[in-house]
Amino acid sequence: PYIIAEPCVDVMDKACIEECPVDCIYEGGRMLYIHPDECVDCGACEPVCPVEAIYYEDDTPDQWTGYIQANVDFFDELGSPGGAAKLGRVDYDPPLIKALPPMGE
Numbered sequence: 001p002y003i004i005a006e007p008c009v010d011v012m013d014k015a016c017i018e019e020c021p022v023d024c025i026y027e028g029g030r031m032l033y034i035h036p037d038e039c040v041d042c043g044a045c046e047p048v049c050p051v052e053a054i055y056y057e058d059d060t061p062d063q064w065t066g067y068i069q070a071n072v073d074f075f076d077e078l079g080s081p082g083g084a085a086k087l088g089r090v091d092y093d094p095p096l097i098k099a100l101p102p103m104g105e
């Protein structure tokens with residue numbers, strides 16, 4: 001699947017949400033997360049992110065590979081909701097993200 005990495009933290013532009021045909025980009029506390037099982041690899045979200053936070057999993061820059069697991073971990077308690085719009089914002093971030101200092105501009 002595709003994943004969202006560190007540039008999204010505290011930015012949360014959400015342009016990506018509009019592009020996803022399967023509504024699998026979910027809003028957490030400090031960033032958004034792509035559901036690894038619901039993403040159909042269409043790639044539509046990747047070019048629209050203004051801060052280039054979205055990567056195909058295997059193309060994730062080395063310094064952000066921890067975000068591959070973070071996108072998985074976000075869904076530990078949620079399972080597979082089958083759509084982000086109806087779920088809405090979830091006030092949770094995996095420890096990797098939660099521990100970061102304030103980011104963005």
Ligand code: F3S
Pocket residue numbers: 004007008011012013014015016017032048049050051052053054
């Ligand atoms: Fe984040 Fe970029 Fe989407 S900043 S919310 S991944 S458009």
Ligand code: F3S
Pocket residue numbers: 002019020021022023024025034038039040041042043044045046
């Ligand atoms: Fe959606 Fe992006 Fe996957 S648009 S299907 S999250 S590649």
